[in-house]
Amino acid sequence: MDLKTLWLILILGAPLLAAAVLVLFRRHLGAAAGWIAGLGAALPLLAAFALLPVLQHGGEPALAVVWIPALGIELDLHVDWLTLPFLMTEAGVSLLAIIYAWGYHHRDERTPYFYALLLLFAVGMAGTTLADDMFLFYVFWELMLVASCVLILVWGDGEQRGPVALKYFIFTHLGSLLVLAALVMLYNAAGTDRFSELRAGVTLPAEQVPWLIALFVVGFCVKMAIFPLHLWLPDAHTVAPMPVTIMLAAAMLSMGTYGILRFPLSLFTRAQLQPFVVPLMVAGVISEVYGALMALAEQDVKRVVAYSSVSQMGYILFGLGTLTYNGIAGATLHVIFHAIVKALLFMVLGLVVHATGKRKLSELGGLGRAMPLTAVCAGMGALAISATPPFCIFDSEWLLFSGGFETPYTLLTVAALLGSLLTVAYALWLVGRIFLGAEPEGGWHVTKPPLAMLAPTVFLAALALLEGLFPAPLFDWVAHELALLLGGVW
Amino acid sequence: MIHTLVLGLVALPLLSALLLSAFGRRFSAEVVQRLLLLTVALVMLCALALFPFLDSQAAHDAGDLFAIVWLPGSGRMGLHLGSSGLTMALVTAASLFLMQLIFDEEQAASRGALFSAPLMLVALAAANAAFLSSNFLGRYVALEVVGLCIALAPLLELPQGMRVTRSVYMALRVGDAGFLAAILLLMQATGTLDIAAALAAGEALSAAQLAWPVGGFLLAVWVKVGAWPLHGWIYAGRLLRPTTRGWLYGILMPNLGLYLLYRVTPLLRVAGPLRDVLFGVGVLAVLVALWLAFSQRRDAGRLFPALGALGGGLALCFAARGAAAPVWWLAVAFAPLQVVGNFVAKKLAAKFSRFLAADSILPSAQLLPIARQLQHRVEVGMLGRLVLGVPQAVLAASRWLYRVVEHGTLEGGLRASSRAVLGMGRWLQRWHTGSLRDNLAWVVVMLLVVMLIIVGGG
Numbered sequence: 001m002d003l004k005t006l007w008l009i010l011i012l013g014a015p016l017l018a019a020a021v022l023v024l025f026r027r028h029l030g031a032a033a034g035w036i037a038g039l040g041a042a043l044p045l046l047a048a049f050a051l052l053p054v055l056q057h058g059g060e061p062a063l064a065v066v067w068i069p070a071l072g073i074e075l076d077l078h079v080d081w082l083t084l085p086f087l088m089t090e091a092g093v094s095l096l097a098i099i100y101a102w103g104y105h106h107r108d109e110r111t112p113y114f115y116a117l118l119l120l121f122a123v124g125m126a127g128t129t130l131a132d133d134m135f136l137f138y139v140f141w142e143l144m145l146v147a148s149c150v151l152i153l154v155w156g157d158g159e160q161r162g163p164v165a166l167k168y169f170i171f172t173h174l175g176s177l178l179v180l181a182a183l184v185m186l187y188n189a190a191g192t193d194r195f196s197e198l199r200a201g202v203t204l205p206a207e208q209v210p211w212l213i214a215l216f217v218v219g220f221c222v223k224m225a226i227f228p229l230h231l232w233l234p235d236a237h238t239v240a241p242m243p244v245t246i247m248l249a250a251a252m253l254s255m256g257t258y259g260i261l262r263f264p265l266s267l268f269t270r271a272q273l274q275p276f277v278v279p280l281m282v283a284g285v286i287s288e289v290y291g292a293l294m295a296l297a298e299q300d301v302k303r304v305v306a307y308s309s310v311s312q313m314g315y316i317l318f319g320l321g322t323l324t325y326n327g328i329a330g331a332t333l334h335v336i337f338h339a340i341v342k343a344l345l346f347m348v349l350g351l352v353v354h355a356t357g358k359r360k361l362s363e364l365g366g367l368g369r370a371m372p373l374t375a376v377c378a379g380m381g382a383l384a385i386s387a388t389p390p391f392c393i394f395d396s397e398w399l400l401f402s403g404g405f406e407t408p409y410t411l412l413t414v415a416a417l418l419g420s421l422l423t424v425a426y427a428l429w430l431v432g433r434i435f436l437g438a439e440p441e442g443g444w445h446v447t448k449p450p451l452a453m454l455a456p457t458v459f460l461a462a463l464a465l466l467e468g469l470f471p472a473p474l475f476d477w478v479a480h481e482l483a484l485l486l487g488g489v490w
Numbered sequence: 491m492i493h494t495l496v497l498g499l500v501a502l503p504l505l506s507a508l509l510l511s512a513f514g515r516r517f518s519a520e521v522v523q524r525l526l527l528l529t530v531a532l533v534m535l536c537a538l539a540l541f542p543f544l545d546s547q548a549a550h551d552a553g554d555l556f557a558i559v560w561l562p563g564s565g566r567m568g569l570h571l572g573s574s575g576l577t578m579a580l581v582t583a584a585s586l587f588l589m590q591l592i593f594d595e596e597q598a599a600s601r602g603a604l605f606s607a608p609l610m611l612v613a614l615a616a617a618n619a620a621f622l623s624s625n626f627l628g629r630y631v632a633l634e635v636v637g638l639c640i641a642l643a644p645l646l647e648l649p650q651g652m653r654v655t656r657s658v659y660m661a662l663r664v665g666d667a668g669f670l671a672a673i674l675l676l677m678q679a680t681g682t683l684d685i686a687a688a689l690a691a692g693e694a695l696s697a698a699q700l701a702w703p704v705g706g707f708l709l710a711v712w713v714k715v716g717a718w719p720l721h722g723w724i725y726a727g728r729l730l731r732p733t734t735r736g737w738l739y740g741i742l743m744p745n746l747g748l749y750l751l752y753r754v755t756p757l758l759r760v761a762g763p764l765r766d767v768l769f770g771v772g773v774l775a776v777l778v779a780l781w782l783a784f785s786q787r788r789d790a791g792r793l794f795p796a797l798g799a800l801g802g803g804l805a806l807c808f809a810a811r812g813a814a815a816p817v818w819w820l821a822v823a824f825a826p827l828q829v830v831g832n833f834v835a836k837k838l839a840a841k842f843s844r845f846l847a848a849d850s851i852l853p854s855a856q857l858l859p860i861a862r863q864l865q866h867r868v869e870v871g872m873l874g875r876l877v878l879g880v881p882q883a884v885l886a887a888s889r890w891l892y893r894v895v896e897h898g899t900l901e902g903g904l905r906a907s908s909r910a911v912l913g914m915g916r917w918l919q920r921w922h923t924g925s926l927r928d929n930l931a932w933v934v935v936m937l938l939v940v941m942l943i944i945v946g947g948g
Binding site: 167171228231290293294296297298326383386388389390395398399401402405406410413414417418420421422424425428429432436437438469471472475476479 | 559560561562563564627630631634638645650652655656659660663664667670671674675677678702881884885887888889891892895896900901904
């Protein structure tokens with residue numbers, strides 16, 4: 001077994017092992033539970049960075065273990081340039097969310113289970129990106145759902161956490177079933193479930209292709225929370241504890257994008273996907289505008305940012321729908337940059353809620369003096385999500401709209417561009433309402449935020465600026481990824 | 491030498507802004523004022539010192555200065571020593587210097603200058619970068635920074651400035667959206683973001699290809715010069731201290747808008763039927779600006795922006811006819827005229843207001859009531875409802891969508907489906923024996939057995 005295979009195993013093995021330790025030795029861990037979880041989340045990120053040079057030298061680390069020979073089922077793990085951006089995003093967000101949880105989560109006898117489930121959630125996401133066959137892909141896809149659902153059910157806020165968890169499970173599971181139907185159809189038609197074999201070329205009956213593409217797209221759009229398949233998201237994000245919300249919004253939503261890239265855009269030709277260009281672009285614009293309007297209508301700070309995710313996923317779907325180099329590159333980069341900025345915004349909100357105990361906009365205001373560092377981070381987050389240069393999201397939106405203007409649908413792209421003004425509106429309104437304006441009588445008496453909550457927030461604010469100023473390395477990764485899509489012909 | 495002087499145009503104001511931000515609280519308002527004046531004077535000297543190098547071999551050899559590739563695919567972006575850009579940089583810096591001198595007493599007496607001085611220096615640095623930028627992306631970024639500085643000023647100078655900041659920033663972003671669309675479309679059509687190359691290639695494009703980019707540029711210029719009905723952001727500046735209002739709001743952004751119009755005039759020359767539309771729009775802008783200037787002349791805070799919009803409208807008329815020279819002269823003369831106007835307004839003060847308000851300067855006193863009626867009905871009535879009501883309309887639309895679509899239709903549909911499924915489940919339950927719990931337990935056990943068989947068999 002060589003070093004790169006070891007790193008590959010570590011990506012899934014480390015968090016699984018840490019989760020097992022947390023569960024088996026839960027009574028003896030105390031405060032160490034957080035450290036073990038942090039280690040379990042840090043090692044996969046380290047392993048992902050360790051695999052980067054392997055990819056840069058043309059290698060593609062892989063691991064195949066026979067599991068059920070009678071059914072031809074193997075455990076196939078594989079890292080390529082399509083996997084890497086999503087894997088790093090998920091691993092980075094999971095680590096920061098767990099560090100954030102050190103300060104956010106109130107320790108009790110169930111804390112080891114909490115961290116164990118967070119790690120399982122991370123494993124689900126990592127495994128989804130690493131899986132090289134349909135069976136394993138689906139297993140990890142469902143693991144994501146189950147782990148996050150339990151986290152919402154047990155540790156969610158308020159009496160509604162049960163119904164919300166059920167709604168989240170049923171809704172996203174319906175999407176998963178559509179994906180499963182597509183996977184089964186694909187397997188039956190192609191005779192193989194290995195992604196590497198499917199990418200080499202597969203002949204499918206012409207009448208099945210549109211159905212397959214539609215099933216994949218709709219199924220993954222449920223996970224991406226595209227309008228009108230987004231209904232699970234606002235409640236789930238609002239009720240979930242903040243570390244879980246961060247992972248849901250910043251990492252899990254991107255798995256839908258990964259699915260669209262890994263399946264329809266990798267396996268089918270441009271001609272086969274062409275009928276879906278306009279519907280995808282239109283759906284993207286509608287989701288972008290609708291999510292932003294809902295964010296403006298909300299009064300709960302978490303729901304404002306939750307609907308913002310619906311809007312931002314609309315940008316991504318728009319970019320994917322253009323089927324252009326710039327559009328898809330922009331969509332992939334937007335996944336990464338959105339993860340940074342969304343995690344930042346939720347962390348800021350977590351700091352606000354932790355300090356004041358309030359979540360309604362009407363009860364907040366003038367917090368800038370009492371929480372200056374948080375206010376600065378919030379301001380940076382608002383500017384970033386508004387695509388103000390030189391913050392990172394400007395870079396991805398530049399590519400998205402470039403891609404849109406390369407299509408004949410100029411009006412749609414102009415609509416998407418003008419729709420982005422709504423993003424500016426809700427971002428300014430949210431941050432201005434919380435941190436500026438009149439303080440309550442007597443001023444704010446806020447509790448000092450724990451360093452574990454503040455440090456990742458400041459880190460992400462700085463990262464949003466740095467990634468915006470120096471995006472070249474990420475652009476390079478995405479360029480490699482695009483060689484794997486649509487036959488590599490652009 | 492060229493590199494150093496060009497760097498000075500951008501770096502000097504930035505360094506000074508940094509110094510004031512970090513240590514400014516230890517200085518008095520007078521010291522802050524002097525530092526600001528010194529910095530601007532040095533910037534002017536750098537600009538003046540660069541003029542001999544224009545069209546020289548040294549400048550030609552230098553090419554694009556400090557060029558970098560920021561976004562892959564966007565080409566190199568740097569600073570280019572061009573006569574028009576340098577002239578605008580000098581004029582803009584000189585206007586700031588003079589405005590500071592005109593309102594020296596007010597600025598020095600106020601602690602608030604401490605906060606607005608760094609902002610104005612950053613805006614000056616960004617404006618110089620915009621004037622000298624050789625790449626449309628670089629210009630866009632620089633204009634965004636200027637816009638941000640303009641929007642942040644009310645936050646720093648007014649007690650409850652957030653609302654003003656929000657509306658100003660939103661208005662400026664509307665213009666920036668137009669600019670972004672225009673440069674992306676132009677890049678798509680010409681394959682380059684280099685300003686000179688793109689504009690040269692753009693002249694060979696058809697009117698149909700130019701329609702969207704020209705529309706985008708028009709929107710950008712419209713907002714920047716403060717033409718009706720997108721002039722609200724400039725009027726918001728009248729609540730601010732004199733130099734902020736007079737220079738940051740009244741001169742800087744309109745100057746940038748006029749310069750942008752001057753640079754893209756070659757495209758308008760070949761825009762075909764669009765030229766007539768643009769000319770009509772320019773005439774409309776002139777007429778409305780004249781009316782606004784006339785009806786609001788007692789208020790210097792509204793008068794000078796209206797005169798600025800008048801200049802913008804005139805420039806648009808000339809640009810639509812492809813006449814770049816008048817546009818250029820308007821762009822150069824705009825800032826000095828605004829400075830002179832502010833100086834006269836301040837020095838004459840009450841006399842100025844009475845002079846402008848006097849009916850004797852009008853050919854006919856009957857015009858004034860008509861103008862006031864129009865102002866009341868159109869500016870306050872119609873505009874107040876239409877343009878200023880846009881944010882309220884958007885909020886109302888979002889609340890309606892939430893109530894009817896999100897909560898009513900979508901969530902309602904989901905609740906109805908859930909009830910239907912539950913109802914079906916209860917109906918089915920009548921047809922099996924035993925308790926639901928026992929049956930479910932059997933199902934789970936059976937599934938586990940099947941899985942064990944599959945795994946064991948593997």
